[in-house]
Structures are given as C-alpha cells and as structure tokens.
Amino acid sequence: MEDRRALATLPPLRGRVQQDAPLAPFTWFRVGGPAEWLVRPADVDDLLLLLRDLPESVPLSIIGAASNLIIRDGGVRGVVVRLGGKAFGEVSVDGDGIIAGAAALDAVVAEHAAATGLAGLEFLCGIPGAIGGAVAMNAGAYGSEVKDVLDWAEVATPAGVIRMAAQDFAFAYRKAVLPARGVVTRARFHARPGDAAAISTRMAEIRAAREATQPVRARTGGSTFKNPPGAKAWALVDAAGCRGLVRGGAQVSEKHTNFLLNLGGATAADIEGLGEEMRARVLATSGVSLEWEIKRIGEVTP
Known part of the structure; x- marks a missing residue:
C-alpha cells in the first residue's frame, strides 16, 4: 500500500x-x-x-x-x-553513422544502414531486440558487439539526460554499467562507407544462418546462457543430455540447445525451472556453472 x-x-x-x-x-x-x-x-x-x-x-x-x-x-x-x-523509435542517418531511438529494433537499424551504403552494422540484423536493450547488455552476434560500434548513448536519469561515451559503459561480455535508474533513450553507432551489394549479401547470410540454426519461429527468448570462457553454452548443455528436455510446457530446443521454448502452455516457472535444471546438469557433468543471459524479473508465485 x-x-x-x-x-x-x-x-x-x-x-x-x-x-x-x-x-x-x-x-x-x-x-x-x-x-x-x-x-x-x-x-x-x-x-x-x-x-x-x-x-x-x-x-x-x-x-x-x-x-x-x-x-x-x-x-x-x-x-x-x-x-x-x-516517441523512441526514430532512426536517422548522421554522416558516417546512425542515430537510433531506444525502441528502434536492431534489425531496422541494420536495414537503414544498408539502405544508405553504410557497413559495419550488419550484425544487428541477427539480434532480435531493440537498441535500448542492446546497449544495456552489450548485445552481440556473428563476431561483433555493440561496444565495437557505439559512439555514445543518451541515458535518462532522475537528474536529467546525460550523454555517455562508449567507454563510460565499462562494457564487458553481455554487460554494461548504467547509472542508477538510468534508461537508454537513443544512441549513435559509427559505420563506414561500403558496397551496397556486399552489405545486402552479408545481411542475407546472417538471416539464413539464424533460420538454419535457431528456432526463430518459436516462442523463445534468445540465447539462454552466456558462453563460458573458452566454451560454448550449447555444447555443454548438449553434452549434459538436455537436448529436447521438457518441463511442463517448456522444452529445450532440439534445433539449438541454448534456446528454451514455450510449447504453448508453459508458465514462467516451467521455463525458468527448466533453465535451472539445465544449469544443474551442466555443473554435474562438466563442472561449469552457466550464467543466465536471459534477464528474469518479477515475483515467483507461491
């Protein structure tokens, strides 16, 4: 109350x-x-x-x-x-870069860059999220991360809007440091002039690779666990015998074992519980403690 x-x-x-x-x-x-x-x-x-x-x-x-x-x-x-x-989804070309609002989808930013012959942002078309989250977690795929292309981001705070340079975020693997109660509102990414055909080809390759290896048409949440140093999370999960494992309405993807699926009737507890079972099995078989990449918020029901 x-x-x-x-x-x-x-x-x-x-x-x-x-x-x-x-x-x-x-x-x-x-x-x-x-x-x-x-x-x-x-x-x-x-x-x-x-x-x-x-x-x-x-x-x-x-x-x-x-x-x-x-x-x-x-x-x-x-x-x-x-x-x-x-209010927060505008995308515009800014010289040799792109300025995008926090609600702009990563793929849309990649498409804007491609349409103007700017290279270096193709990897964003392989990340199923929006720019605010991409900055807040240093999202990455296909050999590149946000930290590699970010110039600055504007962050709303209780004291006002501040513009933070890339180095101010203390980026690490799937991690960034934001001010307390800070909310990313827009960001600028640098790019370079490129051949439009080559850019389009690279984006098509990324999309085809996602389609072939990930359950992109399922109710999923992207990569479940971060890759441990020197290892691949999916391989550890697979070696632990978790491929296709089911809990309630949730399942470990048969196509890519670092993806969890809602088969249609899952609860959040089913999905998170299945993830914890995967972690326990991986720890038992390999001694590696997997770290969640999926963010989990809210209250657990009794």
Whole structure:
C-alpha cells in the first residue's frame, strides 16, 4: 500500500499509465504476470518527470522488445517502463553513422544502414531486440558487439539526460554499467562507407544462418546462457543430455540447445525451472556453472 500511495502523489504523466497491466503479450515467451503499474512515457520529458519524482522505495523495471526476458508468474512490483516506437523509435542517418531511438529494433537499424551504403552494422540484423536493450547488455552476434560500434548513448536519469561515451559503459561480455535508474533513450553507432551489394549479401547470410540454426519461429527468448570462457553454452548443455528436455510446457530446443521454448502452455516457472535444471546438469557433468543471459524479473508465485 505504501508504494501505491507514493505513486498517487506523482504529477500526471502525458503517456499511458495502467495498473495491473498484462505483460505476457509483450514478451517473446508470452508468459508472466502483470505489472503493478505499466508506464509508457509520451516522450523523453515525460520519462524524465517519472524518473525524477518516482520515490526510491518504488521498484523500477525497464522492458523493451522483451526478446531476452522472462517475466515471472507473480508479476512485477512497482513501475515497469516500456518505451514506445512512436516517441523512441526514430532512426536517422548522421554522416558516417546512425542515430537510433531506444525502441528502434536492431534489425531496422541494420536495414537503414544498408539502405544508405553504410557497413559495419550488419550484425544487428541477427539480434532480435531493440537498441535500448542492446546497449544495456552489450548485445552481440556473428563476431561483433555493440561496444565495437557505439559512439555514445543518451541515458535518462532522475537528474536529467546525460550523454555517455562508449567507454563510460565499462562494457564487458553481455554487460554494461548504467547509472542508477538510468534508461537508454537513443544512441549513435559509427559505420563506414561500403558496397551496397556486399552489405545486402552479408545481411542475407546472417538471416539464413539464424533460420538454419535457431528456432526463430518459436516462442523463445534468445540465447539462454552466456558462453563460458573458452566454451560454448550449447555444447555443454548438449553434452549434459538436455537436448529436447521438457518441463511442463517448456522444452529445450532440439534445433539449438541454448534456446528454451514455450510449447504453448508453459508458465514462467516451467521455463525458468527448466533453465535451472539445465544449469544443474551442466555443473554435474562438466563442472561449469552457466550464467543466465536471459534477464528474469518479477515475483515467483507461491
């Protein structure tokens, strides 16, 4: 009740505010409970107002394309922020680079670069997410990572918007450091002039490789575990006998063992529990403790 009273004191936001809002439809897994409060800011100023006046006692979560996310069945306490494409999805060419809003899909950014003959961002077409999340987790695929191409990103904080250079994020493998309650709002990526045909060919190769090796048409959440140093997570999972393993309505993909699937009736607990069973089996067979790449938020139901 204390959090609800605190939220009632906030100034009215121009964006959409919903109480007990379903979150499962936003996620690729299509599972999970509701947000206590779901806020979709109208623009950066609206987001800044929320961040400034939100009491520190109220939990804050940020979701984007939710392609690499498990919302637990008990839902998410406090405020969940989702940036919409209308206000935060603009993509524009900026000389030898691209400026993209946090809600712009990674693949769309790659396509904009390709359309203007800019090379170096092709790998983004193989990452199923949005730019804000890509920066926040240093997303990568096919030999490149966000840290390799990011010039700067603007981050909304309770004190205002700050522009952070790539080195300010202390990037590591699938990790970035953001200010407390910081929300990426847009970013600039550098590229280089390239041959349009060669760029298109490379993007087609990446898409074909994803189609051939990953369950891209299933209810999944992308790569489940980070690759340990000197090893591949999928190979460790496979060696532990987890290919096709089922728990409730969740299954380890037969096509790529570092992917979890919702077969249609899974709960978030099924999916997360299956992931933990995979971790336990890998630890028992190889001595390696796999680290989750999928982000998990919310409350576990009793």
